[in-house]
Amino acid sequence: MITEHMWDKDEYFKFKERSVSGRYVTNEHIHNLLNSLGRxxxxxxxGHSVENRPIYGISIGHGPRRIFMWSQMHGNESTTTKAVLDLLNFLKKGSQGAEALLDKVTLKIIPILNPDGAFAYTRFNVNEVDLNRDAQERTQPESKVLRKTFEEFKPNFCFNLHDQRTIFNVGSVDCPATVSFLAPSFDEDRNNSDSRAIAMKVVAAMNEELQKHIPNQIGRFDDSFNPNCVGDAFQMEEVPTILFEAGHYQEDYERDKTREFIFYALHKAIYTIAFEQVNRYPLEDYFGIPENNKLFFDxxxxxxxVVDKSLNENDCISILYKEILDNDTIKFMPTVAEKGFRPGYYFGHKIVDCLNVEDMKWLDSQKITELIN
Known part of the structure; x- marks a missing residue:
């Protein structure tokens, strides 16, 4: 067995795909890269989307353990797509570690399942359908492509790759949920099964790795059951399925730091599966990951x-950024979320004090003061 790789930032940068960055990632951004991957x-x-954009699939490896992953099911959730591109670069470099993995696993990857939503930077497809709520009826061409690929590839594992909003924190503490995971439920009672337990153990392995890089910033997503969600549907078919949620890292609104941690998680998961290390990780380690909460504002x-005379002394105002597509760039527009609560109730990725002159200058520069007024 190849010794497990110990990742650091400098090593990761050898594989980071620098041609694709930021939040806006479409077929046009990845087309040339995919066509230059190699034999x-x-x-x-x-297949094709509603607006006839191609849905690409990439296969690599010749091992018996089959892993199926897809990203940008929600078109405006691009962080995991960038991490997938980094993973492809790692696999094509021909290192001993990459070759050893590819002897053990076969990967099938859909980098952008919802290319119309990616182009428009929306969660939904062009028919305003959430593809992650279309697992049973499969009314949309993108949903049919996903299901057909699942049935033909017959995966042993599924990775459902998403982004989550900046509002999520870990448990009850002032730490952003930079990465969250879930082994989805397969029934209303959220029971366990052999396949779901396997998914939980792979999550535990990824958590172990990520704690080295972002301690206390890994969360566990809510496991409420919904058979219309793709992860739940595949779990119902006894295929271990894992939900990845790429979240906020400090001052990283472009999510170009979070992609690094998703890359580490993907590599760890593939390694754990490839070398049959799953049972090294007890289920208790999965349940020891704190659940996400929604206590952060931007x-x-x-x-x-001081700026809103209708408020009482010491009251707070919270701001959330709305993501706006403007000339192929995502801009972050501040919006007022809530007014009139006390300090300590919520957390802020940035905290400003209206009694501080420099903080007031920042509020003015961001046009937040006039927004409040």
């Missing part, structure tokens, strides 16, 4: 009575 990769068009304004 060891099999690139296919698995900006927390303290002593907000």
């Amino acid at each position: 060891e990769f099999e690139l296919d068009v698995l 900006v927390l304004i303290e002593n907000a009575h």
Whole structure:
């Protein structure tokens, strides 16, 4: 067995795909890269979206353990797509570690399942359907492509790759949920099964790795059952399925730091599966990951009575950024989320104090003061 790789930032940067960055990632951004991967990769068009954009599939490896992953089911959730591109770079470099993995596993990857939503930077497809709520009826062509690929590839594992909002924290503490995981439920009672337990153990392995890089910033997503969600549907068919949620890292609104941690998680998961290390990780380690909570705002304004006379002394105002597509760039527009709560109730990725002159200058520069007024 190949010794497990110990990742660091410098090593990761050898594989980071620098041609694709930021939040706006579409077929046009990845087309040339996919077509230059090399002969060891099999690139296919698995089908087309509502607006006839190609849905690409990439296959690599010749091992018996089959892993199926897909990203940008929600078009505006691109962080995991960037991490997948980094993973492809790692696999094509021909290192001893990459070759050892590819002897053990076969990967099938859909980098952008919802290319119309990616182009428009929306969660939904062009028919305004959430593809992650279309697992049973499969009314949309993108849903049919996903299901057909699942049935033909017959995976042993599924990775459902998403982004989550900046509002999520870990448990009850002031730590952003930079990465969250879930082994989805397969029934209303959230029972366990052999396949779900396997997924939980792979999550535990990834958590162990990520704690080295972002301690206390890994969360566990809510496991409420919904058979219309793809992860739940595949779990119902006894295929171990894992939900990945790429979240906020400090001052990383472009999510170009979070992609690094998703890359580490993907590598760890593939390694754990490839070398049959799953049972090294007890189920208790999965349940020891704190559940996500929703206690963060993008900006927390303290002593907000200075700028809003309707508030009491010491009251706070919270700001959330709305993501707007503008000339192929995502801009972050501040919006007021809540007013009139006390300090300590919520957390802020940025905290400003209206009694501080420099903080007031920042609020003015961001046009937040006039927004409040």
